[in-house]
Amino acid sequence: MEKKIGKPWCLSDPWSRLVKATGISLSTLKRKIEGLDPVQDVVKAVQKSSVQKPGPKPWKLDDFNRNVVKRTIYDMYRKKEVVSMPRLHEVLKEKDITASLSTVVRTVKSLGFRFSKKGSGRRHVVERDDVVALRHHYLRQIRKYRQQERHIVYLDETWLNSNHVVKGDWLDEPSTSMSVFEPHCEGSGRSLPSGKGTRLIILDAGSSQQGLIPGVGLIFESKTNSSDYHDEMNSEHFTEWFRDTLIPRLSPQSVVVMDNAPYHSHLDPESRAPSTGANKPGISAWLDKNNVHYDPKMKKTGLLDLVNQHKPQKKYVIDELAKAHGHVVLRLPPYHCELNPIEMVWSDLKGFVARKNSTYKIKDCKKLFEEAKSHFSAERWAKFETHVVREYEEKLWQIDGLRDKALSPVIIHMTDDETDDSQATIAYCHEGGTDDEEIDMDIVDGYVSDTSDQADVILCKICHDTDPPGRVPKRDRGTHIDWFQCDTCDQWLHNKCCTKPALAQIMCPRCYSLLHHRNLSETLVAPLEDAEQ
Structure with a gap:
């Protein structure tokens, strides 16, 4: 080619000259030539040895x-x-x-x-149908207790290893062909111990009003090598902690939310009944103790059938202890630990320990955890609880179809001859009934009939009166009052008493603020003077 043109071709690009002369592709030539460089061989060997092969992945997910x-x-x-x-x-x-x-x-x-x-x-x-039914029960109960503004306390257990640290470091790795021969800074990476180390078992409780309740936390060192930290706790230790430590520090009429761990749900001995694993003499002794007549010649299956007919209602020791002091125990549905905001609290506290842990000693980890608890505020707990309500509870209501459809504003028509007894026209069940009950048939086509004899007087949730506050325009006097029903809590309110953002979503101010990033430690019901503006 150069003979034809009479001058050298493409001297500035030797790779192109080599491709033209040999007829071999550029990538192949580079691979062959660079493979002969001894420096590159050393670099690749060092890089290959520094890369650790990942071990087999466990089949269980965390x-x-x-x-x-x-x-x-x-x-x-x-x-x-x-x-x-x-x-x-x-x-x-x-x-x-x-x-x-x-x-x-x-x-x-x-x-x-x-x-x-x-x-x-x-x-x-x-x-499973039983899991869905238990979830429905929990969602209804927790909503009812929030509407009653009762003190809700969440408790749970967790673990903390002495080698709990933040994973990952920035390491000095060779980036050029000559960097393998340069001296590296000693101690550029952390020297982490192998294994998880000694384990701490932690039990605590808290609420949006108090955060982590002072003086309630229990921390002790694990004495077994079991992979499940629940094996460290038993019914005797938990019952003693619940009776002597938690109950004296609870507010009156509190609601205690916990999971379904075996030591949370051990039965009262008086409510225990023989099961299929019991022998025939034991079943007969139980029937005699409960004055149940039976034929001694009956088979074991017949005796068990009598047991099922006469066995008492299950009573849990923890529930009875709480009931004796005026409290209520509410259990989470199975496999729904995300409904407990204390799980997010554990993550926050453990993260603090992981960032500060440098000695990998169990005593220091315990001190770091106590320090993290001292910095944890009630406002932060309230944010976690608000997140659980908004992101989990409300979405489960929608998934399970428990939320009623939105209702249009209701107008109560008033006439000159109506009496005080005929003003109340809306019949609904708030505390005693269930959310699945239908609305009274007198409520039809966007207004409330004034002829219902079985209804109670309806009071606005905010102003607690049948008439809205302030002056009524002259053209509206004696004609009608605008009402609407909150789509979340089923309470009735005057349109005039509700703020515009909440009214636009057919929701009372309390439910609106609960679902829109408000702090649960603050008052959720809008003041009356704000509603009148």
Whole structure:
């Protein structure tokens, strides 16, 4: 080519000259030539030796990823998507959960889900009926207690290892061919101990009004090598702590929320009944003790049938202790630990310990945890509890179809000849009834009939009166009063008593502020003077 043009070709680009002369591609030439460089061989050898091969991944997911799996299924429900295992596996991969399909299947089953076939013949993921029923009961009860403005206390247990630290460091790695020969700074990375170290078991309780309740926390060192920290706690220790430490520090008529751990739910001996594992003499002794007549010649199955007919209602020791002091125990539905805001509190406190832990000694970890608790405020707890209400409880209400549809504002028509007894026309159940009860049939087509004989006098939730505060325009006197019913708590309010943002969503000020990032430690009901503006 150079002979034809009579001058050198492309002297500024030797790679192009070499490709033209040999007919070999540029990538192949670079790979062959660079492979002969001894310096590059040393660099690659050092880099290869510094990279540690990842060990085998455990098939079990941790508690955080298990909650992600559950929330992913709920999100798919909300989007009206079919929840199948291959589809769920793909969605989890998008969230950086690189578990195998079999691991996802085992995790879903362990969370209380089961398979069901619908009309199309495809298999879908659904929850067990008993878990759904318990969730419905919890959501209704916790909402009722919040409407009563009772003091709600959450308790739970957790663990803390002495080697609990923040993972990951910025390391000095060779970036050029000559950097492997340069001296490195000694001690550029942390020297972390192997293993998890000694474990602490922690038990505590708190609320949005107090944060972590002072003087209630219990911390002790684990004495076993069990992988489950629940094995360290038993019913005797928990009952003693609940009776002697927690109850004296509770506000009157508190509601204590806890999970379904075995030591939380041990039965009163008087309410125990023989099961299928009991022998025939033991069953007969129980029947004699409870004055139940039976034929001594009966088989064991017949005796067990008599036991089922006469066994007393279950009574839990913890529930009876709380009831004796005027408190109520409310248990979380199974596999729903995300409904307990103390789980977020544990994450916050452990994060503080992980950032400060440098000695990896159990005594220092205990001091760091106590320091983290001293910095934890009631306002921060209230933010966590608000997050649980808004992100979990409200979404579960929507998923399970428990929320009633929005109602248009109700107008009470008034006539000149009506009496005081006929002003009250709305019949609804707030405390004693259930949320599934239908609205009174007298409420039809956006107004409230004034002929219902069984209704009680309706008072506005804010002004506590039948007539709205302030002056009524002359054109509206004796004609009608504008009311509406809160879509969340089912309370009735005057349109005039409600603020505009809440009224636009057909919601009372308390529920509106609860669901819009307000602090639960503050007063949730808007003052009357604010409502009149």
